[in-house]
Structure formats: structure tokens, C-alpha cells
Amino acid sequence: MYNCKDDSEKWVKHVKIAIFQMDITFGSPEENVKKVKSWIEKMEPADVIILPELWTTGYDLPNLKNMNDHFNQTVAVLKDLAIKHNIHFIGGSVAKSEDGHIYNTMPVIDHKGSLIHEYSKLHLFKLMDEHLHLKEGNDDPAFKLGPIHFAGFICYDIRFPEWIRKSVLNGAKAVVVPAEWPAPRIDHWITLLKARAIENQVYVIACNRVGRDHANEFGGHSLIIDPWGKVIAEGSDREEIIYGEIDPEEVEEIRKRIPIFDDRRADFY
Numbered sequence: 185m186y187n188c189k190d191d192s193e194k195w196v197k198h199v200k201i202a203i204f205q206m207d208i209t210f211g212s213p214e215e216n217v218k219k220v221k222s223w224i225e226k227m228e229p230a231d232v233i234i235l236p237e238l239w240t241t242g243y244d245l246p247n248l249k250n251m252n253d254h255f256n257q258t259v260a261v262l263k264d265l266a267i268k269h270n271i272h273f274i275g276g277s278v279a280k281s282e283d284g285h286i287y288n289t290m291p292v293i294d295h296k297g298s299l300i301h302e303y304s305k306l307h308l309f310k311l312m313d314e315h316l317h318l319k320e321g322n323d324d325p326a327f328k329l330g331p332i333h334f335a336g337f338i339c340y341d342i343r344f345p346e347w348i349r350k351s352v353l354n355g356a357k358a359v360v361v362p363a364e365w366p367a368p369r370i371d372h373w374i375t376l377l378k379a380r381a382i383e384n385q386v387y388v389i390a391c392n393r394v395g396r397d398h399a400n401e402f403g404g405h406s407l408i409i410d411p412w413g414k415v416i417a418e419g420s421d422r423e424e425i426i427y428g429e430i431d432p433e434e435v436e437e438i439r440k441r442i443p444i445f446d447d448r449r450a451d452f453y
């Protein structure tokens with residue numbers, strides 16, 4: 185069985201992922217936290233939970249400025265849950281106030297309840313007014329859970345392949361993507377995620393919300409894609425937990441089969 189809760193450097197197999205493909209109650213952290221707490225109680229055993237983008241508030245962007253301590257409060261909840269359930273959280277993203285700005289920030293919390301990583305969305309999505317309310321981050325997307333190298337990006341970031349390639353060249357074997365991706369562009373979502381997996385020969389684990397707010401209907405179709413581009417698990421357009429296992433050794437197998445990282449012409453590009 186898997187063990188990505190082993191802190192040693194030993195290579196592990198079959199890390200079990202649980203994607204919380206949830207609807208989000210607009211502007212109501214209490215309701216959304218309540219839902220995450222109840223889903224954990226009923227979920228199958230897993231190693232890592234992935235949550236969607238801005239899962240506590242949705243795109244209630246004008247009101248985020250009144251929620252100063254929101255990020256720390258949410259991280260505190262996730263820390264308690266991580267310890268109680270002995271599970272890692274890639275905590276989607278949560279609005280974070282800092283230095284007079286608000287960031288769209290992914291917290292990663294390990295099974296011992298430590299906040300081990302933060303990444304603030306690098307590319308703000310103007311079509312959903314992010315540039316009017318948020319500030320872009322400048323973080324490194326890379327983090328490790330146990331011995332596994334992940335890189336985490338947020339939603340619109342997946343349209344920038346060179347940003348993801350940079351982390352892969354630095355060692356990432358699995359790319360994680362929390363999102364609030366609208367239903368009318370769900371074919372872009374699926375195609376871009378498959379392309380990121382195939383071109384980088386990495387796992388792609390992507391959690392999209394479902395439901396609607398005043399402006400958008402969101403498309404679900406959360407995905408776990410292997411480094412060959414095969415879909416291991418795919419969500420519907422309704423609320424559900426999506427499970428799948430990833431095996432980091434598979435990345436090396438695929439890279440032996442088609443050795444793009446040996447063949448690429450870094451002298452040209």
C-alpha cells in the first residue's frame with residue numbers, strides 16, 4: 185500500500201488522492217467549511233485531499249477586503265482536520281490579506297498539521313475581475329509531500345505552459361490545479377490539462393468546483409491524468425469526491441519510453 189506519510193526519501197507507490205469536487209456557497213466560509221468537515225467524515229481512506237479554488241468564499245471578490253484574518257483562520261481549520269484524519273491537504277486556494285493586498289493563495293498542510301507551502305496565483309483572470317480585487321503572487325509552485333515532488337498552480341495558470349514547464353524542469357512529478365472553471369469553457373479545461381500532462385510527462389491532478397454563482401456556472405470534470413495522458417479518474421458536473429491513485433515511478437517509465445527531456449533542444453529554446 186502507499187505511504188506518502190513516510191518522511192523518508194524512499195520511493196513510494198500508489199498515493200491515493202481524493203478530489204473534493206464541491207459546490208461553494210457564495211460568501212459563506214462557515215457553510216463551506218461545514219461541508220468539507222462532513223465530506224471528510226464520509227470519505228474513503230486517502231493520503232491527500234485536494235480542494236477547489238477560493239473554496240471558502242467563491243468569487244465574492246468585493247467583500248474579501250473585509251476578511252483580514254480569513255486565511256489564517258482557514259489554515260487553522262485545515263491543520264486540525266489534517267491531524268484528526270492523518271491526511272495531507274492541498275487546500276485549494278483561499279483569499280489571503282497581506283501588506284494591504286489580497287492574494288488568491290494555495291495552502292498546503294501536511295498530515296502533522298504543518299503549513300508547509302503557500303503559492304499565490306501568478307496569472308490573474310480579467311474575465312472574472314480578479315485584476316480589480318487581487319494582487320498576483322511571486323511564489324515558487326514547488327513543494328514536497330513525503331518524497332513526492334509536486335507543483336501547484338491555480339486555474340488560469342494552466343494556460344501558461346512555460347510556467348508549468350519551469351517547475352517540471354526543476355523536478356516536479358505531479359502538477360496540482362485547484363480551479364473555478366466555468367462550464368462553457370470546459371473543453372479548454374480538459375484539453376489544456378491533458379496537454380500539460382502529455383507534454384511534461386507528469387501526473388496532473390485538477391479539482392474544479394461545480395454549481396453556479398451570479399455570473400457563472402462551473403463545470404466540474406475534475407481530473408486525474410497520468411504522465412501518458414490517460415485519464416485515471418474524471419468527475420461529472422455534480423458534487424462528488426473523485427478518487428485515484430498515482431504512482432511516481434510511472435513518470436520515469438514514460439520518460440524512458442519517449443525521452444523528451446533528453447531530446448529537447450535547450451540550446452535553441
Ligand SMILES: NC(=O)CCC(=O)C(=O)O
Pocket residue numbers: 237309312338339340341343363364365366369372
Ligand atoms: N478562475 C479562473 O482562473 C478561471 C480561468 C478560466 O476560466 C479560463 O478560461 O482560463
